[in-house]
Amino acid sequence: MSRRSYANALAEALATAMERDPAVFVVGEGVPDPGAIFGTTRGLRERFGADRVQDMPISEGAMTGVAIGAALAGLRPVMVHQRMDFLLLALDQLLNNAAKWRYMFGGRFSVPLTVRAIVGRGWGQGPQHSQSLQALLAHVPGLEVVLPATPADARGMLLAAIEDPDPVVVVEHRWLYGLEEPIPTAPEALPLRGARIRRAGRDATLAAFSYMVVEALEVAERLSPLGIELEVVDLRCASSLDLPTLLGSVRRTRRLCVLDTAWTAFGVSAEVVAAVTEHALGALAAPPVRIGLPRGYPATSPHLSAGFYPTPETIAAAVLDLVGAADRSMRREALRRCRRRTPGDVPHASFSGPF
Amino acid sequence: MSRRSYANALAEALATAMERDPAVFVVGEGVPDPGAIFGTTRGLRERFGADRVQDMPISEGAMTGVAIGAALAGLRPVMVHQRMDFLLLALDQLLNNAAKWRYMFGGRFSVPLTVRAIVGRGWGQGPQHSQSLQALLAHVPGLEVVLPATPADARGMLLAAIEDPDPVVVVEHRWLYGLEEPIPTAPEALPLRGARIRRAGRDATLAAFSYMVVEALEVAERLSPLGIELEVVDLRCASSLDLPTLLGSVRRTRRLCVLDTAWTAFGVSAEVVAAVTEHALGALAAPPVRIGLPRGYPATSPHLSAGFYPTPETIAAAVLDLVGAADRSMRREALRRCRRRTPGDVPHASFSGPF
Amino acid sequence: MTADDRALYRSMLLIRRLEEALARRYPEQEMRCPMHLCIGQEACAVGVCSALRPGDRVFGAHRAHGHYLALGGHPGRLVAELYGRASGCSGGRGGSMHLTDPAAGFVASTPIVGGTVPLAVGVALAESMRGGHGVAVCFFGDGCFEEGVVHESMNFAALRRLPVLFACENNGWAVNTPLRERQPERRLADVARAHGLAAREADGNDVFGVREAARELVDRARAGGGPAFLELRTTRLTEHCGPGSDEPLGLRPTSEFEAMRRNCPLARARAELLGRRAADPEFFEAVEEEVAAAVEEAFAFAEASPVPPPEPPGTGLRAA
């Protein structure tokens, strides 16, 4: 095992994929620049050359089409967007072409395209630089949309995405990049589909995507000493939900809270709730709960947006309601334990902007 | 009262809005051409002049931005897309600008933009000309997304959309265009929000959007003589669900079936189910059911795509399960009554392509 | 050279007669999909494709029957595709607006205007990264030139000096909207040139002229000279979509239709071949017969293909 940050794990996945398969290349605005996409493309140009580690014009639409064309010709492009918001300029290509191509031509083609889309948050990212648009992608048939939440998954799922014969979007939340854990030294692909139970518990199921897995685990850890045992299910893949794992958990705990990094309304969390309800209505002892973003935008001002994102404390409050924890002083203690001390607009206290 | 088709009702709304407010203008590919957007812009150019009834270059992205700019300058543009699929080229402008503008600048601006997006179906529209993308729009805060299902609503809601100070997308299903009904002679705006109970019933709630209201009503009419009384709720507006009306209905019938013209997975129907479950779990006597499109595309071949769209018969089958109708011969009779005799790829028997 | 010249005529004739048959039989309600005929524009497809080699790869858009056939795409599988049979070139999933015959070098066509243009650039990028010698071609219309993605594509192709030909069939119309209501007075080729492409204009109804222009640009691209743009001025003799004519709409004076008909690329090629004595009247009789048989065979293939059963929903989206 070796310690890796989420960002390093991504860089390692890219290097490994490029090493193994000469058809793999990386393209995106700033891919070879000193910032190296928050470090995730560091060293690649030196190692694999300018041809396979490409910058690009600010032309998200056409360049997505160029990547699709290159994929049709047998290459394996990895396209990177520093903010997922820029993908809105590429949705025609991604949804009308990449997602449909295999189907439209009777299975004669394969589009092995990987898109890395980074979700911004905090430090004044504001309305146009903070969107988590997985619901738009998961709705349209033909794309796989995955959201790794750990360094191991970041490396393993990016590798699997690149190896996959069909288009995959890897949604990476910026606040995960600093996360570290020991992972197997040898990089291997991990399945794109399939949820993982990150923590077992009997009182409620917290089913989470991406960065919300971190928050769910934090809440679970902090409530455990108070006798509340939460099961945390990392859903990992949005487009193909792992219903067996999820339903198994919900049937045990009988309570469901879904956490997503995007707007709650019409988000992927709605699909999770709907699917669970359709399949296991009788198992639910309480109405399911969704936690995500309210119907609005984070103001750039940290003062204005202080209440915008869920926090361990607000999550705990919802979970306490869900499990029916009525004891007043226990509630107070639970919320106190979950309170954060760092400013709400940075991933960790030592962050000093900008990004 | 005067008889109007859905298409004529839309044309009347545009003419009325342009008459009442000189700031209103209509723009889109083919708006002034003899096809007149399936008749919905017929006669407007003769009446209001080329300046206010504009064709446009095939530049959906920039032209949406142009419309937003014109709206910022005090005009009221109505932009028309003959297929909703083309909107994917305009999502950056629609979602990053129109939807966010009022918020981003502290409420200093208003973007009174109306977008008409037409959903294609049948006659070989195929994967790129048949998409019903309301879920992508409803998810992003700031847009109102409405789906009129009747001629009265088509006229009244388009008028209201144009009068609204903020952006509204009117989703029009092509198969509704031939629908006729008597509506009040004097055109007036109708509320954009608020569901309508189109038919009362005690056995289950069919909550439907757009063209699926027609199919839900047909099923309800045909099952009524068999003693199954279905309540049909026309949801009308996706972005702002009318929960009081919907929950009231579900609390009475205790059974919910949601019908949408789009893919079921991650669609607006998921939000409807999730919202109902969160608010009225205890009222549900059976798991809610969603009816929409499967995770795939309609082949252009009518033979291949014969099973793709829901039909009154497949809807009836699901509803019979939902209400627990076990009697074999009654089921058979119910399905027989709902069977359609027209080809599945045309809105009515006299249609002879192309469109 | 003259055998070659006659082959161009034959290729145009096949496109013309096959499309005429499609138009004639469209009302039978067996071809249940939108259909954009290229009658009047055959010389563009045939002239450009005659400048290509095996290994070159071509993309089209909504009006692509001609490109498919000019490359040698299978006529029966084209008709079968419109008939919605599983033996169609796209398995019946695409219809007229989604064609493919990779073996013939026709990668694909799709109906979203501008959608395939950057794909051709991507194919050229792959070719250039691998040091191959193939050229990519995208056919598109004057209306498509208004899509931003085309300009983004030209910029990138020029930046990387990619072997790609942007072949713009300018028929002066997008649906029922004339060019002057969509673009200012200016030459398309000038825009492409300003983007850094080699650019030429040619009479798109003169198949020999088109071939000459395309050859120059394709050979240049193949030799590493970078991307090129070819504007082909041509005439759409049918309505935008469907089997009929738009003459009754009255959007253009009758004289314009008459002029278009006089400017028919087949008639012009025939006159030229006769004038140059590269073909004699017997040739034209023989080729008519041969093409009629090919058209008949194509329809017979389609009609003999079984009507497929409904596809299970959700099939074919991704590899297993």
Add this chain to the structure above:
Amino acid sequence: MTADDRALYRSMLLIRRLEEALARRYPEQEMRCPMHLCIGQEACAVGVCSALRPGDRVFGAHRAHGHYLALGGHPGRLVAELYGRASGCSGGRGGSMHLTDPAAGFVASTPIVGGTVPLAVGVALAESMRGGHGVAVCFFGDGCFEEGVVHESMNFAALRRLPVLFACENNGWAVNTPLRERQPERRLADVARAHGLAAREADGNDVFGVREAARELVDRARAGGGPAFLELRTTRLTEHCGPGSDEPLGLRPTSEFEAMRRNCPLARARAELLGRRAADPEFFEAVEEEVAAAVEEAFAFAEASPVPPPEPPGTGLRAA
């Protein structure tokens, strides 16, 4: 004319000193948002805006402090916006990348590259439909020229002969990517010209030259002569985003930074004013003092503005 010339200098100085103060104080962690300084590019904003009249309307992008200030936008409300106060020009919702001061003629800036370009065209369309005499201006960078929406916008503006100026500040970089890695060798103005726009190139660090070029194009547009494109070659003296310099990155030789610093638009304007005797050393001393006071006042305004309470989620999305 010389009072006017001195005003241009003062305007550039205000931008420079205010941004220097922003950079100096950025590490205090009170301005918690991305920030793109325009130090080195002041002459573009000031020269173009000096050619405008009340009623004209301007859009910017991510690097827009200069445009806002050059039009006479309120400096205190700019700083307050970066400080996240409700007294900020966008109520604190936007920060550095979302500015507005409609009264000053600055409609807005947003950070999606290319996002505001068609909006300016839309404002010009409205103006032309209503028979007004206002001109719309959009500022954008050389990188933005790569977005398709810019080309779509130019085509439409030329088609309708709209009164809009496309003001392209070409600093040769997009983030850390030089122009040569994004675009082929060719002149931006040639592309605009090919699209049917009047086009000029100017030294973007010569404020008087910028004004002259902008005047010609703006006056022409106002008189009904149609849209125009102005390329301004300029220099970004700071890092792309943030308060520092990118000199330590080593992406460009030190000599280039030295050349850029010698080419400082303020130094050049000062030398010219002195040379022409349009201003004396006392003027420069006085204006420094005056501007320093204005900058101080702007920060004082921001700091005196109360820290706003958290906004209730979902407020401000639509009219009630």
